[in-house]
Amino acid sequence: MYNIKNSKELASYINYANLNNIISEEEMKEFLEKAKETTFHSVVVSPTYVQLAKETLADTDIKVGSVVGFPLGFEDTESKLAETKTLLDKGVDELEVVINLSYLKDKKYSLIGKEIEAIKELMGDKILKVNIEVKALNDAEKSAIVQVAEKAGADFVKTATGFVTPCHIYEIVNDINIIQKYAPKIKIEIFGGVDSYKLANQVLTAGADQISSNYGYEIVKQYKELRENTQVKPKPITL
Template identity: 35%
Template sequence: MDIAKYIDHTLLKSSATKKEIKNLCEEAIKYKFFSVCVNSFFVPYAKQLLKDSDVKVCATIGFPLGAVRTETKVFETKMAIDQGAEEIDMVLQVGMLKSNDFEMVYEDIKAVKACMGNVPLKVIFEISELSDFQIMKATQLSIKAKADFIKTSTGFSASGATIEAVTLMKKTAEGKAKVKASGGIRDLETALQFIEAGANRIGTSSGVAIVEANNAQH
């Protein structure tokens, strides 16, 4: 298994410096990760650093809370894509999902997807805040809005990905959307467990350690 191709090499902390983003991109090139995942501000810089590589640039939208206006998410998405983002990870409106305002949640995702052309969209759920029913509902709404991936977590909440949530998301999606596990995945054993559970992509800041551990076994 080429585990590097599962990994979105991630740096989303608010204090991330240009030097740290440069290091992230250099590691992504060296280890042949699928993408780097950065806050939308850093998209132009990451794109410049990765221009001679196959590594994609993934931008977060409405991050980390998802609690901005849909129009704001759409504007941020359009700008990120214009500046070179090749995938978008948007945060779902968690509060409206928990308010049972499913129409608003659907329209929020739909509006972002509609402005993206063929760029893949991942919708971040924040599973630590949701019941199993809400995870299933978020999956159904994301698929209805034509999202390409559903994603467990921002990494900024109480906890990250769980095997149980990934299994539930995969089952509910019925092959109509892929699953990204993110948050708290720091070693090879854990990453492999999530892939076994059905994750198509792994979001982690520990990609180097995971790939080096995998290489050491082969």
Template identity: 30%
Template sequence: MEKKMTKAEIAGMIDHTLLTAYAQRKDIRRLCKEAKLYHFASVCVNPNYVAYAKDHLTGTDVKVCTVIGFPLGADTASVKAFAAEDAVKNGADEIDMVINIASAKNQNFDRVEEDIKAVVDASKKAGKEKDRKVIVKVILETCYLTDEEVVNACIAAKNAKADFVKTSTGFGSPKELDGTVLPNGASVHHVALMKKTVGDSMQIKAAGGIRSVRTAIDLINAGATRLGTSSGVLIVESWDAES
């Protein structure tokens, strides 16, 4: 059964996202303006724009989210922890970190957990010092993982006391051996698998390729409690007509 939601409720689940390498200040200003207008959960920006976004959102109900180890997850745990601490000090309320994907593929989930825990601990400590609750979301990059690896990565995130598990960066580029490009974003299958694994102990963020009301509804019904998308305005404006 589909969950009926109002336009305001769906807006409150959206991380309004702009993570392109070429985003300019005017683009971040527009992002923040739209987020304030629609009361999105957060804006998600690259770390260099955290302080700038915070300046534009102070005194509003919109949080500032940023990404760490993005999009490859290949930084060392200490580098990710330092980057997360720095982001929180600059004003980030939410940290979306990419797991050590190579460790997951090597079946070394102890290292995956250690990597996540380093970011969680650094983020929470920095938040406490700023008297601010910081949320940590763990990006699995599901397009590169088997179902078993998705489950094990979820367990690692849970053990590390992260707040969310998240599907994707939207920047993954998986391919068949012949070069055929494979899907890289959120899927109902992966969200449902993540929900089955973590239950009510964590929340789930779906991200990557969410551009329509129908896709948003399907992912929410599968278990997503937050949506990362650059199409938030389109989704909210279309909600009453299509939901």
């Protein structure tokens, strides 16, 4: 079992995501206010709401993440670089970039690597996550792309966009094992299907560094109710 000490520590491993493409500004404000109630590592929002998130979370330590080439990744490198620059100008702290899966299927690893390198160079010391959409790949393709991502300087591999069927825990463990074996220096972020404290604990125990989830608030609340709000009054011991 992963040795999580309290709900604040658990929240620090979670990126609370809301990439709903039909969410209203009022609904996004409610989401961000909810995020402020705990200590998430970050919120992940669409480019539309990066500035609002920066303003709302300005008095917290919660980072603001967003997406480039989302959710399909088939934009050309110049377009992705332009998206990246715009989001950096808005003050984004972290970015996830969806790879071009067509390039991967054709084994055009050099093109993918050069794209990642160019985006990372533009981002400097800010965190770059490369989204590889594991459900679309076989194990050989997964092992190849994580090596490319690590060599190109990405900080994280992220497993999914959320636009495909979530992986089962056994698939998640398999993916973590592949990443750790073939790209041992890169960090791992799991997205998809992590909607409970129990599953979050299993994923962290398996070796993930972070979890991205639309259910981040519920996961932390569940943990708090199970672990921190349980009051036990021990009976006196008579010797």
